[in-house]
Amino acid sequence: xxxxxxxxxxxxxxxxxxxxxxxxxxxxxxxxxxxxxxxxxxxxxxxxxxxxxxxxxxxxxxxxxxxxxxxxxxxxxxxxxxxxxxxxxxxxxxxxxxxxxxxxxxxxxxxxxxxxxxxxxxxxxxxxxxxxxxxxxxxxxxxxxxxxxxxxxxxxxxxxxxxxxxxxxxxxxxxxxxxxxxxxxxxxxxxxxxxxxxxxxxxxxxxxxxxxxxxxxxxxxxxxxxxxxxxxxxxxxxxxxxxxxxxxxxxxxxxxxxxxxxxxxxxxxxxxxxxxxxxxxxxxxxxxxxxxxxxxxxxxxxxxxxxxxxxxxxxxxxxxxxxxxxxxxxxxxxxxxxxxxxxxxxxxxxxxxxxxxxxxxxxxxxxxxxxxxxxxxxxxxxxxxxxxxxxxxxxxxxxxxxxxxxxxxxxxxxxxxxxxxxxxxxxxxxxxxxxxxxxxxxxxxxxxxxxxxxxxxxxxxxxx
Numbered sequence: 001x002x003x004x005x006x007x008x009x010x011x012x013x014x015x016x017x018x019x020x021x022x023x024x025x026x027x028x029x030x031x032x033x034x035x036x037x038x039x040x041x042x043x044x045x046x047x048x049x050x051x052x053x054x055x056x057x058x059x060x061x062x063x064x065x066x067x068x069x070x071x072x073x074x075x076x077x078x079x080x081x082x083x084x085x086x087x088x089x090x091x092x093x094x095x096x097x098x099x100x101x102x103x104x105x106x107x108x109x110x111x112x113x114x115x116x117x118x119x120x121x122x123x124x125x126x127x128x129x130x131x132x133x134x135x136x137x138x139x140x141x142x143x144x145x146x147x148x149x150x151x152x153x154x155x156x157x158x159x160x161x162x163x164x165x166x167x168x169x170x171x172x173x174x175x176x177x178x179x180x181x182x183x184x185x186x187x188x189x190x191x192x193x194x195x196x197x198x199x200x201x202x203x204x205x206x207x208x209x210x211x212x213x214x215x216x217x218x219x220x221x222x223x224x225x226x227x228x229x230x231x232x233x234x235x236x237x238x239x240x241x242x243x244x245x246x247x248x249x250x251x252x253x254x255x256x257x258x259x260x261x262x263x264x265x266x267x268x269x270x271x272x273x274x275x276x277x278x279x280x281x282x283x284x285x286x287x288x289x290x291x292x293x294x295x296x297x298x299x300x301x302x303x304x305x306x307x308x309x310x311x312x313x314x315x316x317x318x319x320x321x322x323x324x325x326x327x328x329x330x331x332x333x334x335x336x337x338x339x340x341x342x343x344x345x346x347x348x349x350x351x352x353x354x355x356x357x358x359x360x361x362x363x364x365x366x367x368x369x370x371x372x373x374x375x376x377x378x379x380x381x382x383x384x385x386x387x388x389x390x391x392x393x394x395x396x397x398x399x400x401x402x403x404x405x406x407x408x409x410x411x412x413x414x415x416x417x418x419x420x421x422x423x424x425x426x427x428x429x430x431x432x433x434x435x436x437x438x439x440x441x442x443x444x445x446x447x448x449x450x451x452x453x454x455x456x457x458x459x460x461x462x463x464x
Contacts, residue, residue, distance in 0.1 A: 009196045017189030024185060028177040035170050039162045040143065044107045047145035050074045051158035059150040068125060075130045075142070075159040081152070090131065091121025097144060098157045105146050110159065112140040131161050202231050206238060218246035258410035258425075262303055266296040306426040309359070310409065313433040321351035321438070323460045326380045326387060329354065333361045334378065340365060343379035348387040349460040352438045360434040363427040364391040364453055371395030371451065387457045394450040403444040407432040431455070 057070050064078040064086040077088040077097040088097065095116035099108045117135045131140055142159040149156065202225040209222045221242060224235035270293050277289045326348045334340050350357070361378070368376040372393035379390045398406055398413065405411055410425040428442075431453075435442045440457035 008200065009193050012196045013189045013193035016192035017185050020188040021182060021185035024181045028181050032170065032174050032177065035173070039166050039170065042166075043143040043160045043162045044145065046160035047107070047143045047158045050076065050160060051145040051147040051156050054078070054156045054158060055147050055149055058154055058156070064154060068123065073127060073130050075127050077157045077159075079155045079157075081155065083155075086154070087123070089123055089125075089127040090135070091118045091123035092116055093118045093121075097142070097159045098155075099144060099146070105148075108144050108146065110142055110144050112142060114138060131159065132164060199231070202235065206231075206235055210238065213242070218242055218249055255409055259307055262410065262425075263300065266300040266303070270296040270300075303426070306430060309430060310426065310433060313430070313437060321353065323349050324352050324354045324357055325349050326357075326389060326457075329357050329361055330378055330380055333358055333365060337365065337369075339369065339372070339375040341375060341377050343377060345379070345381040348380055348382045350387050350438065350457045351460045352457070356434045356437070360431050360455065361389065361391075363431050364389075364455070367391075367427050368393035368395070368451070368453075382459065385459055385461075387459050389455040389457065390445075390452060392447060392450060392452045397447065397449070397451045398444050406444065407442065428453075 054067065054071055054074065054076055057067065058064070058078075062070055067076070067078065067087055068089060071089075075089060075097065077092075078086045079098060080086060083098075085096070085098075093116060095112060097110055097112075099110060112131070112135060114137050117131070117140075119136055131142060132138075134140075140161060142161045145158045145160075147156045147158070148154065202223065206222040209220065213220050221239045222235050224239065225232050273289050273293050273296075277284055277286060327344045330342050330344065334342055365376060365378065368391050372395045374394055377390075377392045379388075379392070381388050381390075402411075402413055406413065407428050409429040411429070412425040432442050435455050435457070438457055440455060442453060442455045445452045445454050
């Protein structure tokens with residue numbers, strides 16, 4: 001039960017019930033109050049009309065005692081200027097139609113209590129039923145209009161009560177609303193509960209599917225409803241996230257597998273050399289064995305350094321970039337290298353990390369020198385508000401089918417698979433990660449007689 005109370009369905013249904021109860025209650029109260037006010041105003045208008053008719057009769061010279069013969073279907077009381085009652089209809093045993101605070105022009109309300117009116121009295125002739133058949137036995141609330149005769153000798157108090165049939169109809173409506181408004185509000189709450197339950201059914205399906213998806217089964221997707229509402233967008237977002245997770249986990253698994261394989265090879269070679277050296281110390285040149293072991297350790301050290309750098313690039317937060325002159329990066333990287341020519345046009349400046357940019361260019365040049373026949377060309381220029389860093393060699397080139405795959409991790413093309421000559425297949429992957437971290441891209445361009453790799457980086461002027 002507590003879970004059901006805390007559920008979204010219950011909260012929405014409760015909110016709909018309370019809101020509709022308040023809204024319908026306020027509107028119903030206003031309608032009833034307005035209708036009651038109209039009935040009261042109608043009674044006051046009747047009282048004013050009766051008072052005006054009596055004044056007109058008295059102004060013709062008639063005496064108050066003659067009103068029982070001249071005025072019919074009216075409840076009234078006439079007094080002199082001192083307040084002494086002269087005539088009344090219907091007959092009163094107690095109380096008075098006149099207000100308790102005395103004569104005052106305008107409208108007022110008087111309450112006749114049970115026993116005040118006696119319809120059997122002679123004065124009641126002509127107005128027995130004007131104030132209702134139960135006026136003798138029930139408390140009767142009447143509207144009183146006050147006026148005075150033309151000679152100011154008489155004060156006239158004419159009374160009228162709210163229309164009985166209208167009041168009965170309004171009372172019936174009031175009773176109906178008192179019962180109907182909560183029932184309607186409850187019905188609205190139930191409808192809201194059912195509607196929310198139906199609307200959240202796809203969410204429950206999504207939740208159940210996500211709960212069953214494990215780290216080794218990220219190929220599954222949550223069911224997407226056919227609607228174009230927010231829940232469909234949620235399902236689409238969840239599936240997109242699962243696809244990204246699947247890609248990341250698959251890539252991480254492949255990376256781990258490739259890394260372990262690449263690490264196992266130099267470790268196995270190193271162990272074999274040491275075991276042979278220990279088993280046959282008199283048959284091997286220990287200096288040559290140590291030299292080969294050192295080469296394996298160097299290769300292992302380079303591989304671990306590349307793996308650490310890739311790990312940092314994968315998990316690095318956006319760094320604070322500073323303006324870096326590409327001409328200085330080229331000059332630093334090409335210092336001491338043979339067979340590499342630089343072509344610098346202008347003075348391109350990019351926002352970035354100088355150390356990472358130098359590593360990017362160093363990997364590109366190392367890769368080009370590994371495959372070139374005669375030499376490597378490094379050019380720097382500015383094109384369309386961006387900076388281009390191009391490395392060109394005249395080696396065998398990169399086949400069109402491998403131009404995207406070559407930037408994946410642990411990828412070595414057929415002519416570069418020899419570990420003694422090539423690397424571990426991480427150089428160009430590091431280039432791609434560094435370029436992406438700087439808001440740029442790297443691609444293999446068409447080039448006759450070799451390979452041309454182009455790095456596009458945003459200019460510091462464009463970024464600012």
